[in-house]
Every structure is written in structure tokens, then in C-alpha cells.
Amino acid sequence: MTDPFSLYVHLPYCVRRCPYCDFNTYAVERVPEARYVETLEREVTFAAAQPQWQGRRISTVFFGGGTPSLFSPASLGSLLETFDRLFGIEFDAELTMEANPGSFEGSAAERLLGFRRAGLNRISIGAQTFDQQHLTTLGRIHSPHDTVAAVDAARAAGFDNLSCDLIAAIPGQTLQEWRDDLERVVALGPEHVSAYSLTYEEGTPLTGMKKAGLIQPAEEDLELEMFRAAHLNLTAAGFEHYEISNFARPGRASRHNLAYWTWRDYLALGAGAHGFAGGPPHQASPGACWGRRYANHRLPETYMSAKDGAWHATEESLTREMAIAEYLLVGLRLLEGISRSRFAALFGVSIEAAAPRVTELESSGLLVVEEDRVRLSEHGLELGDAVIVRIAAG
Ligand code: SF4
Known part of the structure; x- marks a missing residue:
């Protein structure tokens, strides 16, 4: 990498x-x-x-x-x-x-x-x-x-x-x-x-x-x-x-x-910091890990007293489903939305197949589906997180 x-x-x-x-x-x-x-x-x-x-x-x-x-x-x-x-x-x-x-x-x-x-x-x-x-x-x-x-x-x-x-x-x-x-x-x-x-x-x-x-x-x-x-x-x-x-x-x-919003890797340092690494496009087979995220110890004293390598309080491997949900959650915050081709290249499936609510929310006027993009409509933007969470929930 x-x-x-x-x-x-x-x-x-x-x-x-x-x-x-x-x-x-x-x-x-x-x-x-x-x-x-x-x-x-x-x-x-x-x-x-x-x-x-x-x-x-x-x-x-x-x-x-x-x-x-x-x-x-x-x-x-x-x-x-x-x-x-x-x-x-x-x-x-x-x-x-x-x-x-x-x-x-x-x-x-x-x-x-x-x-x-x-x-x-x-x-x-x-x-x-x-x-x-x-x-x-x-x-x-x-x-x-x-x-x-x-x-x-x-x-x-x-x-x-x-x-x-x-x-x-x-x-x-x-x-x-x-x-x-x-x-x-x-x-x-x-x-x-x-x-x-x-x-x-x-x-x-x-x-x-x-x-x-x-x-x-x-x-x-x-x-x-x-x-x-x-x-x-x-x-x-x-x-x-x-x-x-x-x-x-x-x-x-x-x-x-x-x-963050385009789901790139980020290293995070310090008390309570959250980091993420190894998501697409680095993943391989369907059963493979779709990225790992971690959170450091929250209390500064615990963080500063930790032995070398023991700063993480939690670590988690993402499944493909979790990765798709997160990708949608962060990507749809952008007004330009998500690229359909990048989504398909990363996850091997169309965005509509991975998130069936896309079609329903397009019909309700909350999402706009274009040739290569899915994004919030003007009305969808006003509702913001409420719409995104519904899509990412599958
Ligand atoms: S306590 Fe106030 S200044 Fe400190 S991080 Fe929170 S909002 Fe910012």
C-alpha cells in the first residue's frame, strides 16, 4: 500500500x-x-x-x-x-x-x-x-x-x-x-x-x-x-x-x-482518538476484512500510562455489510453524493442492490439518482441525517 x-x-x-x-x-x-x-x-x-x-x-x-x-x-x-x-x-x-x-x-x-x-x-x-x-x-x-x-x-x-x-x-x-x-x-x-x-x-x-x-x-x-x-x-x-x-x-x-467523507484511511493519535485503516480498495475476497477501526483509551491519564502498543481501548474489523453502511453514511453527507461506479468497483454490486431504499427514497424525492451519482435532493439535504440513516440501515 x-x-x-x-x-x-x-x-x-x-x-x-x-x-x-x-x-x-x-x-x-x-x-x-x-x-x-x-x-x-x-x-x-x-x-x-x-x-x-x-x-x-x-x-x-x-x-x-x-x-x-x-x-x-x-x-x-x-x-x-x-x-x-x-x-x-x-x-x-x-x-x-x-x-x-x-x-x-x-x-x-x-x-x-x-x-x-x-x-x-x-x-x-x-x-x-x-x-x-x-x-x-x-x-x-x-x-x-x-x-x-x-x-x-x-x-x-x-x-x-x-x-x-x-x-x-x-x-x-x-x-x-x-x-x-x-x-x-x-x-x-x-x-x-x-x-x-x-x-x-x-x-x-x-x-x-x-x-x-x-x-x-x-x-x-x-x-x-x-x-x-x-x-x-x-x-x-x-x-x-x-x-x-x-x-x-x-x-x-x-x-x-x-x-473521512470519502472513506479513506486515517491514523488517529491521542486520548479517545478513533482511527481507520485497510478498507477498500485494499480488501480482497468476500470473506476478507473490510477495514479495521480502533478507538484509543479516552482518559488522558490511562492513555499516557499505557505501555507501548497498548493505546487502543477497542478494535473492530468491519464486515462487508458494515463497510457498505458506513460508506453510505459518510458519502451521502457530501452534496455531490456517491459515485455509483466507485461504489460498484469497491463492493462488487450496484448501490441500489446494496441499499434497496435508494429506489424508494428517489421516488419520495429525497434522493437524486444520476448516471454516475446518488445524492441527497434539496429536500433530502434539509432532512440530512434522518434520510442518510434510513438508507444506510438497508
Ligand atoms: S469544551 Fe468547549 S472549547 Fe472545549 S472542545 Fe468542547 S466545545 Fe470546544
Whole structure:
């Protein structure tokens, strides 16, 4: 195997837990940076000796979290050097870090310059909303002013590929306020915007507040209007709507996330990180393994204390049926949908034969079936996950 792969690095620390967050992240006063980075170095060195990663170069790296901007530029730079030494990072690789406004120790300008000099060439800034009251509802530590300052500092540091995250359907948020957020984000001039609706995950404080009747979630109709407004306003501003929740200037779609959505291999490092390798086109006979996925120990302390090679908490081999379901789940998130010929080449069967609901959902107007593509219709897109899950369920 020689094709390049994507690399995800999970940095699981935050200044404070946001009440809606169910990511694997921990509020700490002080990040155990040296020990965590040393564990990542050991984990990636171990992975480099495994046959599924040997001899392959890296096409994208994504430092996600948590709050990666709590780590120092020197730490992320030294990790990138290790990745390059072990595998080779492609010349035009996309090297992204997530950053939260208000999370920079000392001067944001200096830190961001440090990250850029360390080799990172794409930054994803968690703006979420430009309304202070809604930022407070979300428990964010930053102000709208911090977001603007972080974007300015990132540009001044030389980041010419910048993404902003927004959250819609915040309790109490009106359609006009959401449109204002879209306008503000466009005015900042990012290359990429991610716009997700707030979700209520089991066990989060926000879900507890919802159950206790302390907050009123957005009505479904309003959420739908917000989705439509994001599509209309961002496409009118020159963004391509390329994935249910993601918009990019031409040529600036997230290459790292596209690797997930087109079912490519990705190595994942760090506490609670999920990786995947060995799916099609590398599979062979019908009984063969259709890829293996794994998840690392979630608790940073368990992860850092694990012996070499014992970082995985779970490992799973995919059956052909599981592989088909996952392929549909991720691929249909893209507006261009799934290539019928690639699907048939990978799985040896047409998409209609593998997922009989395709025909039914086409008749209901939720899917569009073209010569070489199956994709969500405009209406299917608005229903998003609900339609995709029905198709993937067989
Ligand atoms: S900053 Fe991000 S990762 Fe950290 S708690 Fe908030 S939402 Fe979760």
C-alpha cells in the first residue's frame, strides 16, 4: 500500500467545559503538555512500524480537540517534524489546527505566528456566534471581539486558509440573529465556514437544563429556516455548499474531512482518538476484512500510562455489510453524493442492490439518482441525517 493517508491528533484539554460539549475533553488549569506530547511521539513511532502505515506519506494533518491552541507552537512543531521524519509529509499537505479565540496564552499574535512558523497552514477558529448573550448560553470563554482579533492575528501571521465554526439553533436565537451571524462571518473573509445546529447530547449539562425546562430548544421549523439561510447567504457570498454543514470558497474544502467523507484511511493519535485503516480498495475476497477501526483509551491519564502498543481501548474489523453502511453514511453527507461506479468497483454490486431504499427514497424525492451519482435532493439535504440513516440501515 503506498497511497497517502490523513493523520488526526487529539489534544483533549480545555480551559473550561462548554455545557453542550460531549467531546472527549477535560478542563485543566495546566495542560500536562510534555508528557502528552511524549506519548503522542511514542504512539506515532509505534504506528510507523505497522504494515498498514509503512511506506505511506501524509496528505493531511488535523490537530483537533479539546483546544489545540492551549499547546505551544514548539510542541506542535516538534510533532510535525516527527511525522515528517517517520512518514514524509507531502509538499502540498493541508496542516490544520483548531483554535479557540480567548485561549491563547500571552499575545495571540505571537502565538499564531509561532503556529504558522511551526508549519501549520490552515486554522479553524471556533467563533460559534457573534452575539455575546448566545456565547454566554454556550458557556464560551471568548467574546465576539476575541473572535475578530483571533482572525486578524491569524491573517497577520500568514494563515491564508482559515475556517470559522458557527452554531445555529441556540436557545433564544432568532432567525434574524442567525442571519446577522452569517453576515458577520462573511465579513471576516474566511475560506471555509462550518455551520452546525446545536445538538443536545445525553449527559451534557445543557441537556440536563433542557430536561429541567430551564432552556427552550429551537423549534424544528426555525432550525430548518436557519439551515436554508446558511445555504442561501453563504452561497450568495461565493461559498460552495459541499457537505451538509460545510461551505468553502472554490478549492478550499477541508481536505482532511473529505478523507473521512470519502472513506479513506486515517491514523488517529491521542486520548479517545478513533482511527481507520485497510478498507477498500485494499480488501480482497468476500470473506476478507473490510477495514479495521480502533478507538484509543479516552482518559488522558490511562492513555499516557499505557505501555507501548497498548493505546487502543477497542478494535473492530468491519464486515462487508458494515463497510457498505458506513460508506453510505459518510458519502451521502457530501452534496455531490456517491459515485455509483466507485461504489460498484469497491463492493462488487450496484448501490441500489446494496441499499434497496435508494429506489424508494428517489421516488419520495429525497434522493437524486444520476448516471454516475446518488445524492441527497434539496429536500433530502434539509432532512440530512434522518434520510442518510434510513438508507444506510438497508
Ligand atoms: S472549547 Fe470546544 S472542545 Fe472545549 S469544551 Fe468547549 S466545545 Fe468542547
